[in-house]
Amino acid sequence: xxxxxxxxxxxxxxxxxxxxxxxxxxxxxxxxxxxxxxxxxxxxxxxxxxxxxxxxxxxxxxxxxxxxxxxxxxx
Amino acid sequence: xxxxxxxxxxxxxxxxxxxxxxxxxxxxxxxxxxxxxxxxxxxxxxxxxxxxxxxxxxxxxxxxxxxxxxxxxxxxxxxxxxxxxxxxxxxxxxxxxxxxxxxxxxxxxxxxxxxxxxxxxxxxxxxxxxxxxxxxxxxxxxxxxxxxxxxxxxxxxxxxxxxxxxxxxxxxxxxxxxxxxxxxxxxxxxxxxxxxxxxxxxxxxxxxxxxxxxxxxxxxxxxxxxxxxxxxxxxxxxxxxxxxxxxxxxxxxxxxxxxxxxxxxxxxxxxxxxxxxxxxxxxxxxxxxxxxxxxxxxx
Amino acid sequence: xxxxxxxxxxxxxxxxxxxxxxxxxxxxxxxxxxxxxxxxxxxxxxxxxxxxxxxxxxxxxxxxxxxxxxxxxxxxxxxxxxxxxxxxxxxxxxxxxxxxxxxxxxxxxxxxxxxxxxxxxxxxxxxxxxxxxxxxxxxxxxxxxxxxxxxxxxxxxxxxxxxxxxxxxxxxxxxxxxxxxxxxxxxxxxxxxxxxxxxxxxxxxxxxxxxxxxxxxxxxxxxxxxxxxxxxxxxxxxxxxxxxxxxxxxxxxxxxxxxxxxxxxxxxxxxxxxxxxxxxxxxxxxxxxxxxxxxxxxxxxxxxxxxxxxxxxxxxxxxxxxxxxxxxxxxxxxxxxxxxxxxxxxxxxxxxxxxxxxxxxxxxxxxxxxxxxxxxxxxxxxxxxxxxxxxxxxxxxxxxxxxxxxxxxxxxxxxxxxxxx
Numbered sequence: 001x002x003x004x005x006x007x008x009x010x011x012x013x014x015x016x017x018x019x020x021x022x023x024x025x026x027x028x029x030x031x032x033x034x035x036x037x038x039x040x041x042x043x044x045x046x047x048x049x050x051x052x053x054x055x056x057x058x059x060x061x062x063x064x065x066x067x068x069x070x071x072x073x074x075x
Numbered sequence: 076x077x078x079x080x081x082x083x084x085x086x087x088x089x090x091x092x093x094x095x096x097x098x099x100x101x102x103x104x105x106x107x108x109x110x111x112x113x114x115x116x117x118x119x120x121x122x123x124x125x126x127x128x129x130x131x132x133x134x135x136x137x138x139x140x141x142x143x144x145x146x147x148x149x150x151x152x153x154x155x156x157x158x159x160x161x162x163x164x165x166x167x168x169x170x171x172x173x174x175x176x177x178x179x180x181x182x183x184x185x186x187x188x189x190x191x192x193x194x195x196x197x198x199x200x201x202x203x204x205x206x207x208x209x210x211x212x213x214x215x216x217x218x219x220x221x222x223x224x225x226x227x228x229x230x231x232x233x234x235x236x237x238x239x240x241x242x243x244x245x246x247x248x249x250x251x252x253x254x255x256x257x258x259x260x261x262x263x264x265x266x267x268x269x270x271x272x273x274x275x276x277x278x279x280x281x282x283x284x285x286x287x288x289x290x291x292x293x294x295x296x297x298x299x300x301x302x303x304x305x306x307x308x309x310x311x312x313x314x315x316x317x318x319x320x321x322x323x324x325x326x327x328x329x330x331x332x333x334x335x336x337x338x339x340x341x342x343x344x345x346x347x348x349x350x351x352x353x354x355x356x357x358x359x360x361x362x363x364x365x366x367x368x369x370x371x372x373x374x
Numbered sequence: 375x376x377x378x379x380x381x382x383x384x385x386x387x388x389x390x391x392x393x394x395x396x397x398x399x400x401x402x403x404x405x406x407x408x409x410x411x412x413x414x415x416x417x418x419x420x421x422x423x424x425x426x427x428x429x430x431x432x433x434x435x436x437x438x439x440x441x442x443x444x445x446x447x448x449x450x451x452x453x454x455x456x457x458x459x460x461x462x463x464x465x466x467x468x469x470x471x472x473x474x475x476x477x478x479x480x481x482x483x484x485x486x487x488x489x490x491x492x493x494x495x496x497x498x499x500x501x502x503x504x505x506x507x508x509x510x511x512x513x514x515x516x517x518x519x520x521x522x523x524x525x526x527x528x529x530x531x532x533x534x535x536x537x538x539x540x541x542x543x544x545x546x547x548x549x550x551x552x553x554x555x556x557x558x559x560x561x562x563x564x565x566x567x568x569x570x571x572x573x574x575x576x577x578x579x580x581x582x583x584x585x586x587x588x589x590x591x592x593x594x595x596x597x598x599x600x601x602x603x604x605x606x607x608x609x610x611x612x613x614x615x616x617x618x619x620x621x622x623x624x625x626x627x628x629x630x631x632x633x634x635x636x637x638x639x640x641x642x643x644x645x646x647x648x649x650x651x652x653x654x655x656x657x658x659x660x661x662x663x664x665x666x667x668x669x670x671x672x673x674x675x676x677x678x679x680x681x682x683x684x685x686x687x688x689x690x691x692x693x694x695x696x697x698x699x700x701x702x703x704x705x706x707x708x709x710x711x712x713x714x715x716x717x718x719x720x721x722x723x724x725x726x727x728x729x730x731x732x733x734x735x736x737x738x739x740x741x742x743x744x745x746x747x748x749x750x751x752x753x754x755x756x757x758x759x760x761x762x763x764x765x766x767x768x769x770x771x772x773x774x775x776x777x778x779x780x781x782x783x784x785x786x787x788x789x790x791x792x793x794x795x
Contacts, residue, residue, distance in 0.1 A: 008646070008648060008669075012603060012605050012648055015603045015650075016591045024596055025545065026545060026594055026597055028086030028088055028094075028095060028543070029093055029102065029104040029106075029258070030095065030597045031083070031084065031095040031594075031597070032083075032095045032096055032097035032101070032104075033597055034594060034597065034598075034600065035083035035084065035095060035096045035097060038660050038684060038686075039600065039655060039660065040653070041592065041600075041602055041662075043660075043662070046418050046436070046438065047739065047752065047788055047790065050422050050434070050436075054422075054424065054786070055733075058727060058758075058760065058784075059727060059731065059733060060672075060676065060702055060705065060727055060728050061645075061647065061666070061668040061674070061676045061700075062606075062608060062645060063606040063608070063645065063646070063647025063649065063666065063668055072525070072528060084540075084544055086543055086544060112512050137689070138688075161395075161399040162399060164398075165392075165395045168391060168392065172391065238399065238400075242400060245401070340389070341393060342396055342400070344392070344396040345393055345396060348392050366386060367386040367388055367389055368386050368389070369386075369389065
């Protein structure tokens with residue numbers, strides 16, 4: 001169990017380094033599309049929060065939610 | 076990365092700030108030669124607001140706005156406000172100076188033409204039928220009242236972006252002494268030299284490789300740039316590329332015009348109008364521009 | 375080819391005419407936007423309507439208020455009410471005959487033959503949330519949050535915070551955060567001893583401490599594409615058992631239920647997750663995809679795949695279908711039932727939510743503005759189908775004939791309204 005966690009931890013560190021290194025660069029004047037509101041990892045936060053709560057109470061998993069957020073007696 | 080206000084982010088390049096957002100279906104940037112990020116952010120916000128305001132008001136794709144009301148007026152007279160009246164007057168001036176080639180009622184021809192790079196070209200009958208709804212001479216215009224016959228449409232696409240650039244530039248100029256550039260999709264205005272008397276660099280694109288290769292690099296400080304051409308929207312017919320700018324008298328794309336015409340003028344509107352008027356001259360574009368005593372580049 | 379431009383040559387007559395006309399246009403003061411300030415406040419109303427086929431129904435209205443200050447700071451507060459009614463499985467096994475039980479609140483419950491026993495419940499939960507974010511310079515921001523929630527038999531309060539910084543010309547963002555909460559469980563009728571016939575050991579509250587950390591990195595890969603990796607680790611300790619759930623003790627030969635014991639779970643749980651996300655912009659539309667892998671010290675492992683496609687219809691309108699696939703493996707101490715006479719395990723649960731499980735969700739969101747009404751609306755409908763292992767290999771006797779984990783269908787709808795002013 002701990003072995004798997006370490007492997008995943010290492011994989012994640014590797015992924016983060018890959019992101020850090022990266023290849024392409026986007027010039028500041030090409031960031032028009034990225035500035036749109038729908039270009040977000042969480043474009044509908046209210047809906048996402050409701051979903052996270054539903055799945056948290058019907059499944060055993062958690063995470064992906066921001067740190068914190070209400071607890072409930074549902075799991 | 077996004078909070079409540081999803082404002083465009085500011086980037087620092089060399090010793091100036093760049094902010095980019097999307098409006099009028101193009102990447103829009105504002106460059107400000109300052110060390111103060113608050114100032115740059117405020118000016119960027121002003122430019123974005125103005126770009127969106129103009130797009131909201133004059134775009135033919137927005138339901139319920141002024142242009143939409145005019146285009147659905149079905150022959151009823153519509154009173155327009157001062158800004159719209161002056162824009163229409165400007166368009167009429169262009170119509171008169173171009174012998175009717177620059178015509179804001181030619182937009183309705185897009186119903187028969189789709190410029191998607193394919194070889195789908197409308198029939199002569201379809202074009203002829205559509206031409207019955209083209210021609211500024213059919214329009215009743217006595218400021219502030221516009222009477223557009225049913226079936227006709229007006230389209231400010233040919234001057235809207237350049238107008239937005241110059242308007243944004245005016246509003247920014249009222250709020251700062253720093254030098255700046257307003258660039259909406261390649262139509263731009265520069266207010267003056269950077270600190271240290273340095274110039275802004277501008278590139279004129281190779282139309283076959285837009286964004287990749289600049290055919291000319293210019294060291295300039297003040298003025299407006301605009302480009303007309305067939306680089307982005309066209310159809311192919313018998314191996315020939317036909318640009319998307321249509322001749323309002325024939326209903327067909329202007330024939331024989333250069334691939335790309337870039338003009339440098341005192342303002343972006345001047346540059347844009349001249350490049351469009353030149354393009355409408357087809358093979359005589361170069362002579363036309365030479366007669367105007369203006370700096371231009373033809374590809 | 376670099377050209378130095380000469381000062382402008384004397385202009386032609388045409389240029390002068392155009393220039394004059396343009397100047398008149400550009401200097402129209404009335405055309406400028408009225409001294410309208412940008413909106414600084416936002417109010418969000420969101421309501422969830424949720425229904426599981428013959429099980430739980432939830433009605434949950436939420437209101438959130440956000441205020442943006444001139445220096446880039448913002449504060450936000452949210453109030454939510456959860457009204458939950460219905461019934462949920464106790465974890466006990468079905469039998470060939472009608473079963474009756476006394477519930478924790480003293481009522482007698484009858485379970486029909488052949489169906490998994492359920493327990494009714496009704497609860498109302500109130501939750502309060504607050505956040506405060508402030509920028510530090512252009513590239514760094516910090517967020518502080520707190521939450522409090524209360525229902526009949528559960529209370530939770532906690533604080534959390536995170537730091538976020540943009541690097542590499544704002545192409546990379548790194549976020550670090552953490553939080554702690556203290557939850558109290560006070561079951562109706564008192565806390566039963568684990569794996570017992572329901573002996574009440576005390577009537578006070580039980581504490582559950584939760585702390586978590588998160589580390590995330592997001593990167594812009596191109597003009598139209600951004601990706602992120604997020605990892606979280608959560609540590610729970612204290613009373614982690616579900617006091618109302620039951621495990622059936624079965625006859626070792628026939629599988630018929632003989633009696634039931636209460637749930638018992640370990641007092642610690644380390645939970646970890648890794649989430650990979652991508653946002654990709656097509657000509658007008660956007661594709662959102664994500665994958666999450668989760669694992670914990672109770673041996674539950676899960677995979678989640680989430681896909682959303684936002685089809686933009688015009689500046690204010692979109693349609694966004696969604697698809698989610700989830701699968702989890704069972705906890706190490708999950709058991710279908712205990713055998714009469716066999717020694718008791720250290721921990722045990724028959725709660726289907728800790729068993730092998732698969733959930734598939736399809737749905738769609740519609741975002742629009744209503745004519746002249748200010749603000750924007752969102753309406754979302756979702757259908758979820760959840761199923762466990764209905765015929766586990768270790769089912770014995772009559773249990774083999776029953777569907778021990780019937781698929782449930784869940785319908786939910788969310789209506790939202792956002793107003794900026």
